[in-house]
Amino acid sequence: MDSLELVSSNKVFGGYQKVYSHESAELKCKMNFSIYLPPQAEGGDVKLPVIFYLSGLTCTEQNFITKSGFQRYAAEQGIIVVGPDTSPRGVKIPGDDETWDFGVSAGFYLDAEKDPWSNHYRMGSYLNKELYDLILKAFCNVVDPNRIGIMGHSMGGHGALVSTLRNPGLYKSVSAFAPICNPSACPWGVKAFTGYLGEDKNKWQDWDATELVKKYDGPPLTLLLDQGAADKFYIEKQLLPENLVEACRSVGVPVILNLREGYDHSYYFISTYIGEHINFHAKILKA
Ligand SMILES: N[C@@H](CCC(=O)N[C@@H](CSC=O)C(=O)NCC(=O)O)C(=O)O
Numbered sequence: 001m002d003s004l005e006l007v008s009s010n011k012v013f014g015g016y017q018k019v020y021s022h023e024s025a026e027l028k029c030k031m032n033f034s035i036y037l038p039p040q041a042e043g044g045d046v047k048l049p050v051i052f053y054l055s056g057l058t059c060t061e062q063n064f065i066t067k068s069g070f071q072r073y074a075a076e077q078g079i080i081v082v083g084p085d086t087s088p089r090g091v092k093i094p095g096d097d098e099t100w101d102f103g104v105s106a107g108f109y110l111d112a113e114k115d116p117w118s119n120h121y122r123m124g125s126y127l128n129k130e131l132y133d134l135i136l137k138a139f140c141n142v143v144d145p146n147r148i149g150i151m152g153h154s155m156g157g158h159g160a161l162v163s164t165l166r167n168p169g170l171y172k173s174v175s176a177f178a179p180i181c182n183p184s185a186c187p188w189g190v191k192a193f194t195g196y197l198g199e200d201k202n203k204w205q206d207w208d209a210t211e212l213v214k215k216y217d218g219p220p221l222t223l224l225l226d227q228g229a230a231d232k233f234y235i236e237k238q239l240l241p242e243n244l245v246e247a248c249r250s251v252g253v254p255v256i257l258n259l260r261e262g263y264d265h266s267y268y269f270i271s272t273y274i275g276e277h278i279n280f281h282a283k284i285l286k287a
Pocket of ligand 1: 055056057058059063067100153154155156265266267
């Protein structure tokens with residue numbers, strides 16, 4: 001673990017919530033990530049499943065670990081949970097902090113192709129190659145490389161779905177809270193894809209879950225989605241879960257969409273259902 005620097009460590013539900021920093025080769029900057037090591041990781045003599053959790057717009061690795069209460073359920077199930085940051089940090093690109101839905105904290109878990117973003121904004125490769133491999137290597141005494149799942153919220157829900165569909169088999173289980181399901185067809189996605197990928201909409205399809213699922217040809221998957229019915233971003237059609245459900249049904253990919261009456265887009269919603277999501281992953285990863 002020479003290249004990892006421990007930023008913080010707090011005991012919670014018998015395990016440890018840690019934050020590390022490291023130099024990312026993909027992003028060319030220093031990045032933080034969180035890792036929850038449940039009590040079962042103590043001693044290092046059992047290999048445990050891992051879930052990656054991807055946060056949404058405006059977040060760092062801190063929002064999820066301080067607001068969702070996931071540690072109780074991860075401790076109960078004996079699951080390690082890893083949370084990357086949402087964009088490169090400390091890199092100055094003109095326009096990267098002008099709006100909250102593009103640039104800093106809004107990396108969209110994709111590999112940008114357009115200048116000036118393509119040099120640093122490579123969150124897709126960072127997550128699915130660099131951080132994934134780092135976790136397997138640095139925590140090899142406690143991580144089971146064959147039992148890895150992924151989940152996320154909003155922009156992070158998009159990231160979880162797309163990472164799974166683009167990399168068949170890399171993640172055995174996937175779920176999302178209020179994900180951006182069809183970014184090519186919503187204002188957040190159009191802005192991000194135009195900025196990071198350019199005007200050519202053919203390229204957008206490679207990072208859009210609703211398009212990717214129609215071509216998915218990997219191991220069997222069931223997608224679990226939870227969506228608050230009172231979520232203003234759902235009402236404003238930024239999220240479009242129905243488009244993803246329709247695409248899944250058209251190709252026979254099982255999907256569960258729970259529409260939760262009265263819930264909004266916040267971590268109050270996530271904390272209410274995070275236990276159900278952890279248990280969903282546990283059932284698949286521990287089968
Ligand atoms: N600043 C925005 C609201 C931003 C917001 O709601 N961000 C969500 C993710 S949205 C999609 O990716 C979030 O997770 N916020 C962090 C939190 O701790 O709640 C506005 O003005 O509406």
